[in-house]
Amino acid sequence: MAARTNPHYEHGLRFTKAGRHADAIDCYQKALAEAPSDPHVLFALGNTARALGMARPAEIFYRQVLALAPDRIEAFINLANLLRANGQAEAARALLEPALARNPQSPEMWLTLGSAFRDANNADEAERHYRRALELRPGYAAALGNLADMLAGKGAYADALPLYDRALREEPDNAQAKLNRAVLHLLTGNLEQGWQDYAARLRIPGKAPVCDHGLPSWKGESLSGKRLLVTAEQGIGDQLMFASMIRDLAARAEADGGSIVLECEPRLAPLFARSFEDIAVHPSRMETRGAEVHASYDWLADGADFAIEMGSLPLHLRGDLAKFPKPNVFLDADEIETLNWQRTLSNAAEGPFIGICWRSGKLTAGRALNFAPLKDWAAFIRDMPGTPVCVQYDATPEEIDMLGEWSGKVVVVPGGIDQKRELDRTCALLSALDAVVSAPTAVCWLSAGAGVPTLKILRDAAWTSFGCDYEPFAPAARCIVPDSVGDWADGFAKARVALNSLFG
DSSP states (O other), rough: OOOOHHHHHHHHHHHHHTTTTHHHHHHHHHHHHHOOOOHHHHHHHHHHHHHTTOOOHHHHHHHHHHHHHTOOHHHHHHHHHHHHHTTOOOHHHHHHHHHHHHOOOHHHHHHHHHHHHHHHHHHHHHHHHHHHHHHHTTTTTHHHHHHHHHOOOOOHHHHEEEEHHHHHHOOOTTTTHHHHHHHHHHTTTTTHHHHHHGGGGGGGGTTSEEETOOOOBSSSSSTTTTTTEEESSSSHHHHHHHGGGHHHHHHHHHHOOOOOEEEEOOGGGGHHHHHTTTTTEEOOOEEEETEEEEEEOOOOOOOSSSEEGGGTHHHHHHHHHHGGSSSSOOOOHHHHHHHHHHHHHHHHSSEEEEEEEEEOOOOOHHHHTOOOHHHHHHHHHHHHHSSEEOOOOOOOHHHHHHHHHHSSSOBBBOSSSOOTOHHHHHHHHHHEEEEEEHHHSHHHHHHHHHHHHHEOOOOOOOGGGGTTOOOSTTTEEEEEOSSSSHHHHHHHHHHHHHHHHHHH
């Protein structure tokens, strides 16, 4: 029975269109039982398994499709993108190169192979492939957006912006292109347009939680007699960064005669409750459904009149740089805990005490580019004043040993604390330090939000700085950016000068 006349397959397509992937996969499996070699059914199963986060079954289904239909381009594309998403850029490239040789007029093939090169940090080949895709299809929105990403990544902002604009003229609903354009606008200081485009993140699965509260969105109107729910963003770093506006929002609500309820990551709830004592703080309740994270609000017993995402607040509160307070210390660490850490550190070594965080806990091949090699950190530690204190929450014993061996200094590892889970205590630990030097992680926002002098070691400019040499959301953080992208030696030389100026 052909897929197009198989009622189970047709029912599955309807479920897929409705986003009901679990129901769809049941239908497709029934269709497959009736037509075990139908590539349409196998392809649908691959797509559905991928949507449900089932990478290995999805790969098997796609490869079965290609065994039956060796020239099915969309199966090559989807399998390659699945491999890329799992950090297998070279495998994606090996899959696509012979397929492209057989289909040299396919812009989709050129685009996807370009992205595999991009994942493998081969910018020149990625750009060449994107340009070839555009030669074959001049209005190809995905290629326009990807080429714009490449140009923006090497600082060619004036060339990148028109490409984003063209991509969005071709596909006005392309949320990823709009979000990437938002980042470029914000990076170059165009905050008003940037924050408008930044709302596109809400339409990209995985970028922000799906909030199941059913409340109307707050558009900046008076809060007189109203209760506003501020919902959490997905990442710890984002929640800390956007929390820098909560006191201003609370003051506005109080002046209007309204009130605020702040939802946040459970690990942040004690810290936020202390820091924002005039508002109600509640830990979020989130669950993963397929590729989406959903937030539930059965805890919101007293209800609310409006809701707004934390990341949408800047549109109403931070429309230009003049609206960012400086200084802005918005996190209140536990004073007794901070004193305890100060005593512990003083008993262990000589100050000044410098917190060191060298990488994210989530490393892929692409993300790893944003973090300096451990040897560069060791060289920096060797020459810096004071005692290095590990504030890398998941540091391995091997990393600590290597830093000590290469730097010739003992790296103090605080005991009796889980720096990943106990964020309130971690904020107190950071507050006990004299300074923090960190890769671009949530540690920067936690330390700078508490007012600790923080040096943020960057590969290149961060959009959150809006073209400044500090973080406007948390001005205690200074951005250390090398003159050439990824020149870690230059970046650490600048960091040494900055740190010495604090303690010289």
